[in-house]
Amino acid sequence: MKNIIIEIKGLKKDYQVGEVMVHALRGVDMKIDDGEFVAIMGVSGSGKSTMLNILGCLDKPTGGEYDFDGVNINTLDRDALARLRNNKLGFVFQAYNLLPRTTALENVELPLFYNNKIRSKERKERAIAALESVGLADRMKHMPNQLSGGQQQRVAIARSLVNDPRIILADEPTGNLDTRTSFEIMELFQSLNEKGRTIVYVTHEPDIARFATRNVIFRDGRIQKESQVNERLYARDMLKSLPAEEFDEM
Amino acid sequence: MNYSNLFRIAIRALLRNKLRAFLTMLGIIIGVASVIAMLALGEGSKMSIREEMSSMGTNMVMVMPNSQRRGGVSLGSSGSMALKYSDVTALRNEAGSITSVSPEVRASGQVIYGNQNSQTTIYGISEEYLTIKKLEVETGRLFNSQETKSMAKVCLLGQTVVEDLFGENVDPIGLSVRIKNLPFQVIGVLKEKGESGMGQDQDDMILAPYTTVQRRLAAIDYINGIYASAVTEEKSAEAIAEIEEILRRSHKLKESDENDFRIMSQSELIETVSSITDIMTLLLGAIAGISLLVGGIGIMNIMFVSVTERTREIGLRMSIGGRGKDILWQFLVESMLLSILGGILGIISGYLIARLAGSLMDSPVFVTTRSVVLAFVVCFAIGVFFGWYPAKKAAGLNPIDALRYE
Ligand SMILES: Nc1ncnc2c1ncn2[C@@H]1O[C@H](COP(=O)(O)OP(=O)(O)OP(=O)(O)O)[C@@H](O)[C@H]1O
Numbered sequence: 001m002k003n004i005i006i007e008i009k010g011l012k013k014d015y016q017v018g019e020v021m022v023h024a025l026r027g028v029d030m031k032i033d034d035g036e037f038v039a040i041m042g043v044s045g046s047g048k049s050t051m052l053n054i055l056g057c058l059d060k061p062t063g064g065e066y067d068f069d070g071v072n073i074n075t076l077d078r079d080a081l082a083r084l085r086n087n088k089l090g091f092v093f094q095a096y097n098l099l100p101r102t103t104a105l106e107n108v109e110l111p112l113f114y115n116n117k118i119r120s121k122e123r124k125e126r127a128i129a130a131l132e133s134v135g136l137a138d139r140m141k142h143m144p145n146q147l148s149g150g151q152q153q154r155v156a157i158a159r160s161l162v163n164d165p166r167i168i169l170a171d172e173p174t175g176n177l178d179t180r181t182s183f184e185i186m187e188l189f190q191s192l193n194e195k196g197r198t199i200v201y202v203t204h205e206p207d208i209a210r211f212a213t214r215n216v217i218f219r220d221g222r223i224q225k226e227s228q229v230n231e232r233l234y235a236r237d238m239l240k241s242l243p244a245e246e247f248d249e250m
Numbered sequence: 251m252n253y254s255n256l257f258r259i260a261i262r263a264l265l266r267n268k269l270r271a272f273l274t275m276l277g278i279i280i281g282v283a284s285v286i287a288m289l290a291l292g293e294g295s296k297m298s299i300r301e302e303m304s305s306m307g308t309n310m311v312m313v314m315p316n317s318q319r320r321g322g323v324s325l326g327s328s329g330s331m332a333l334k335y336s337d338v339t340a341l342r343n344e345a346g347s348i349t350s351v352s353p354e355v356r357a358s359g360q361v362i363y364g365n366q367n368s369q370t371t372i373y374g375i376s377e378e379y380l381t382i383k384k385l386e387v388e389t390g391r392l393f394n395s396q397e398t399k400s401m402a403k404v405c406l407l408g409q410t411v412v413e414d415l416f417g418e419n420v421d422p423i424g425l426s427v428r429i430k431n432l433p434f435q436v437i438g439v440l441k442e443k444g445e446s447g448m449g450q451d452q453d454d455m456i457l458a459p460y461t462t463v464q465r466r467l468a469a470i471d472y473i474n475g476i477y478a479s480a481v482t483e484e485k486s487a488e489a490i491a492e493i494e495e496i497l498r499r500s501h502k503l504k505e506s507d508e509n510d511f512r513i514m515s516q517s518e519l520i521e522t523v524s525s526i527t528d529i530m531t532l533l534l535g536a537i538a539g540i541s542l543l544v545g546g547i548g549i550m551n552i553m554f555v556s557v558t559e560r561t562r563e564i565g566l567r568m569s570i571g572g573r574g575k576d577i578l579w580q581f582l583v584e585s586m587l588l589s590i591l592g593g594i595l596g597i598i599s600g601y602l603i604a605r606l607a608g609s610l611m612d613s614p615v616f617v618t619t620r621s622v623v624l625a626f627v628v629c630f631a632i633g634v635f636f637g638w639y640p641a642k643k644a645a646g647l648n649p650i651d652a653l654r655y656e
Pocket residue numbers: 015016017022023024042043044045046047048049050051
């Protein structure tokens with residue numbers, strides 16, 4: 001029996017926009033086990049991002065229960081939530097959200113600055129290790145505007161990894177990237193997952209969803225369908241199958 | 251978060267946007283510098299006016315005839331002729347609160363030496379006059395009582411007169427000059443005194459015995475004024491009262507009669523003048539306050555303009571585990587560093603500007619601690635508040651709302 005990392009029951013999120021009440025989530029139940037690799041799918045506006053933001057403790061639900069790693073999130077105050085994000089969660093955004101005019105290394109170091117237990121030497125070592133693990137050992141001193149989109153996203157992934165989180169949450173991590181770069185990011189996720197990292201990501205593209213082990217499909221604020229992935233894709237193989245002329249640089 | 255992390259984060263954030271940091275600082279620099287420069291100029295001119303007036307003797311008391319008109323009717327010739335030499339004698343004999351007293355008789359006219367001439371004022375005085383007005387004889391001597399009694403045609407020249415008549419490198423002592431066509435022997439030269447606080451040349455004068463000026467030059471039997479020294483500056487008011495009493499008696503004024511003379515003390519005059527210069531300082535201060543405000547608004551603008559970018563930054567910092575207070579401390583440290591640095595640069599440049607303006611306008615400057623503290627505190631408060639306030643608002647948002655802020 002595996003550990004359950006995330007367990008939500010009847011999760012609701014309403015937004016009041018003027019007179020209108022928008023029901024972004026209308027009662028979602030879900031469990032995510034340790035080591036799982038879950039892709040969340042669904043049409044635009046179905047509540048995927050809302051869901052992921054709540055899972056990442058970036059937003060608060062208006063109803064329902066959320067247990068993360070055995071702790072009921074509703075009982076935590078703002079500071080405790082910040083500590084949780086700092087210690088146990090890694091978030092990857094569609095828009096990368098790197099600090100501008102800040103080197104890749106410093107961007108990756110950032111979460112560790114908010115962890116008192118980590119001295120500056122260890123902070124640097126861990127940031128370097130994280131950047132190496134995403135294949136950017138030679139781009140440490142680069143600023144975000146000196147990096148390609150795929151490289152920026154890999155810096156963001158390194159940043160989400162640097163605190164050794166229990167789970168990585170990624171909202172459309174390949175949304176701004178071309179096919180090949182998307183595959184590279186998924187290859188990175190798959191190898192992280194093989195090493196035991198739990199990953200949940202949102203995607204629009206059915207192909208990208210097939211790199212996961214489980215798919216959850218949202219519709220109108222509810223889970224419409226859940227399924228194990230039958231013919232799972234492996235990004236390494238997919239990259240090889242791409243036309244040769246695109247393999248000019250890695 | 252520990253302090254070294256805090257400082258590192260703040261400094262990195264500042265270095266990340268040097269232009270923004272510089273512009274913020276510029277607001278503070280301008281604000282502080284202008285306040286300090288303005289107040290230094292105001293304070294400096296006040297000090298110099300006060301100093302020069304004190305150099306004329308802070309315990310000096312002046313008596314002038316009261317030539318005021320009353321009810322549209324001139325008091326007549328008796329007004330300006332009210333003072334006589336007998337008043338001086340009365341004061342010398344009876345007043346205990348004054349140490350020395352001298353008449354003053356003025357005549358203005360041309361003084362000629364060779365083919366040089368100069369238009370100046372001749373003051374007829376007694377020997378005490380020099381002590382009272384803090385004048386000094388540089389070379390030569392003062393006339394004696396024998397010369398006063400005999401209405402001797404002797405005189406002492408001020409530096410300006412010496413320059414006008416003799417140019418440089420001529421010792422005028424013993425030479426003869428013509429004042430209003432009468433030959434006078436120069437027996438002394440006065441030490442240079444410079445301009446008065448009112449911008450009057452205090453060296454443009456000739457001194458002679460009052461008897462000589464009264465009889466030979468002005469042809470009058472009254473005197474134009476009386477100068478006296480109170481025992482001390484503090485006793486000035488007492489001296490005024492005593493002089494008034496004695497003069498009223500010697501003028502035989504009835505209870506209901508108004509004074510036909512006016513008494514002023516130098517210390518009163520100093521007070522009047524410094525209250526005027528106080529107003530000037532206040533005015534400069536108001537201008538400085540406006541520049542402070544402008545500087546403050548500049549700081550505010552920069553802080554608010556950068557708020558969008560910074561709100562996203564705050565959202566990101568929160569999403570990776572920064573707590574509200576970590577964020578607030580970061581922004582507080584950032585704006586404090588900027589304000590302190592800007593404040594220091596402002597103080598330095600304010601001082602330099604004051605010095606420069608002072609030397610250009612040939613007026614003294616005096617940087618007071620008060621103006622430095624005032625300028626610094628106000629700019630510091632503005633800088634810190636407007637650095638901190640947007641951060642406080644942003645740090646109160648949900649991380650996701652801060653991230654999505656636009
Ligand atoms: N801050 C907000 N205020 C009001 N309504 C919101 C807010 N955020 C999301 N919504 C609404 O909630 C619903 C779900 O939005 P959400 O962003 O979760 O959709 P999504 O599934 O991520 O869509 P997409 O695939 O386009 O990203 C939408 O109808 C949206 O309009």
